Amino acid sequence: MKSCIAAMAMLGAFSLSLAAADEPSQIKTQAIKATWQFSIDEGNTFIDALPPTAKTLMAKATFTIDDPQTVAGLWLAHVDEKLPNPLSPAYIASAFAMAGHREARDRNCGASPLWTYTKVQINGKDITGPQEAMVYTALPIEPAGLLVKGSNTLTVSGTLWSLATGKNPCPTKPLQLLAAAPQPAAVLGGPLLGMLGPDGVTVNCATALPAAVTVTAMPTEPAGAEVSAASPVGLYHQVKLPLPAGTRKFSYSVTSRVGAHEAKAGPFAARLPAPDGKGFKLVAMGNTRCHVYTVESGPKLAAGMLAVNPDIFVHVGQVVELATWDYHWEPFFFNQYRPLISAVPTYLSPDGGDHIGRVFRAFGTAGDDKPMNWTAAFGDVRLIGCDGAYEWKAGNDNAKWLESVLQGAKEKYIIAFDHFPGYTDGYQSSPHGGAGERTFPPIKQCRELILPMLGKYKATALVSAYDYNYERIEPTPDKGVTCIIVGAGGAKTYCQGSPNEFTKTAKWIRVTSFVQFELKDGSMEMTAIGIDGKPIDSKTFKPRQ
Numbered sequence: 001m002k003s004c005i006a007a008m009a010m011l012g013a014f015s016l017s018l019a020a021a022d023e024p025s026q027i028k029t030q031a032i033k034a035t036w037q038f039s040i041d042e043g044n045t046f047i048d049a050l051p052p053t054a055k056t057l058m059a060k061a062t063f064t065i066d067d068p069q070t071v072a073g074l075w076l077a078h079v080d081e082k083l084p085n086p087l088s089p090a091y092i093a094s095a096f097a098m099a100g101h102r103e104a105r106d107r108n109c110g111a112s113p114l115w116t117y118t119k120v121q122i123n124g125k126d127i128t129g130p131q132e133a134m135v136y137t138a139l140p141i142e143p144a145g146l147l148v149k150g151s152n153t154l155t156v157s158g159t160l161w162s163l164a165t166g167k168n169p170c171p172t173k174p175l176q177l178l179a180a181a182p183q184p185a186a187v188l189g190g191p192l193l194g195m196l197g198p199d200g201v202t203v204n205c206a207t208a209l210p211a212a213v214t215v216t217a218m219p220t221e222p223a224g225a226e227v228s229a230a231s232p233v234g235l236y237h238q239v240k241l242p243l244p245a246g247t248r249k250f251s252y253s254v255t256s257r258v259g260a261h262e263a264k265a266g267p268f269a270a271r272l273p274a275p276d277g278k279g280f281k282l283v284a285m286g287n288t289r290c291h292v293y294t295v296e297s298g299p300k301l302a303a304g305m306l307a308v309n310p311d312i313f314v315h316v317g318q319v320v321e322l323a324t325w326d327y328h329w330e331p332f333f334f335n336q337y338r339p340l341i342s343a344v345p346t347y348l349s350p351d352g353g354d355h356i357g358r359v360f361r362a363f364g365t366a367g368d369d370k371p372m373n374w375t376a377a378f379g380d381v382r383l384i385g386c387d388g389a390y391e392w393k394a395g396n397d398n399a400k401w402l403e404s405v406l407q408g409a410k411e412k413y414i415i416a417f418d419h420f421p422g423y424t425d426g427y428q429s430s431p432h433g434g435a436g437e438r439t440f441p442p443i444k445q446c447r448e449l450i451l452p453m454l455g456k457y458k459a460t461a462l463v464s465a466y467d468y469n470y471e472r473i474e475p476t477p478d479k480g481v482t483c484i485i486v487g488a489g490g491a492k493t494y495c496q497g498s499p500n501e502f503t504k505t506a507k508w509i510r511v512t513s514f515v516q517f518e519l520k521d522g523s524m525e526m527t528a529i530g531i532d533g534k535p536i537d538s539k540t541f542k543p544r545q
Helices: 297-307 325-339 357-364 399-410 443-458
Strands: 013-016 025-027 028-030 034-039 058-064 071-077 095-097 114-122 137-141 150-161 176-180 185-199 202-221 225-240 249-259 261-271 282-283 311-317 347-349 376-379 383-386 413-418 461-464 470-473 482-485 505-510 513-520 523-528 535-541
Touching: 025 282, 025 297, 034 461, 071 383, 095 297, 176 249, 185 261, 185 325, 185 357, 185 376, 202 261, 261 505, 297 513, 311 383, 325 357, 347 357, 347 383, 347 399, 357 461, 399 443, 399 513, 399 535, 413 443, 443 461, 470 535, 482 523, 505 535
Parallel strands: 095 114, 282 311, 311 347, 383 413, 413 461, 461 482
Antiparallel strands: 013 025, 028 176, 034 058, 058 150, 071 137, 071 176, 114 150, 185 202, 202 225, 202 249, 249 261, 282 513, 376 383, 470 482, 470 505, 513 523, 523 535
């Protein structure tokens, strides 16, 4: 899933801005002269004039390419000079969705038309480039292997919706095909350091044009020889960087190549956990939301977390509120959190919305067709990520996996993560729709299965988000472990909700914050830190017995 031709502006001037209005990277394009025909009966008959409205529409463009090697990238876009910048974070003039409008999280989108379940082919072959479920104001196409010298045909088909009115059929708009010649392709999408493995650390990024990417690193602690790794031509890249065993610090750069053209990002200074886990430190936070209202809180939180020199950053879900809106990712997440995610290995315990957004390419994890459960050990500390967006019940694969990890864990401290908390006084988690309303299923399954299992094996704590506040709550050992909610990583906080059976043990604070765990001699120290950098809560955990 997901993408990185995020943000394409000034289409009438044939210039694509590939991030935010203040992003220096621009791709120069020109419109391809094409002859368009249209069908409203699934291609059985075609007419030359664009119908004024349609429920389903197929458009066919015939165009000539003299030399396919001169086309490094293609985009399909609507044309409407009267509408505002189609990449405005707050408004889509018109757009293409790679799924239905509901699956693509269309609320407040305002696009007219939104071309849903979009299917695009060039010369009868399906295009590559766009990600499943994503929404684009200009649809990216990787042209390699699709274009031929001479006459080419592009077809685009799907269902049209007017999200501003909810009507179907809806007004149509002219289309244009844009092409970019080989040129420097900016490195986007971070870069983001992904999970650590025995064979190195992943570097995840995207490029403004389909490009080949090389990551070059220089170990600095201890000093070592330069290493590099590469990925093939494409828009999205995951490179496994084979650092020498024991590397604690290194610097790295990312270079993209389109033909003879290069663009470089970095160098970035990065930090890894000590091989023996000594002094291990992590930071965690969820609900960054990353929309137009978080442009101030994001950099402050990233700077605050980076200032404590963490070895690992765990994001506890809801990375971008509208995760399928491609143009939100660059300005509202990567640009805000780049100093942190480029320097510290970043792990994710996702919410349900993350599964249909650009998360899995951005973080370099498994796709959304299976739970994203993970575990990692660093000396005396074991981390466990539970994907609470999936079903957890006694005897199913998720439950068996968690119990097997806990049974085999020899570490003195176990910190688990699940976007959905088990016990919380947060408003969002509380039944507040009337008498008899049920507890939200992901919260119930955390309370009834995940937490008791963590308690059985004497885990240290469960860190969650979901609710927009900070809270520490202490269930009895038979019901679980210390529950820490650090879900106020975005623009707003919520009021307190309904009490639960352990409310009297809770410390609840309505504040934007993150949490830090630090391994010390004989204990694990937890400190919750507000956006102003001041501690708001703390607890000392003793080793498991």
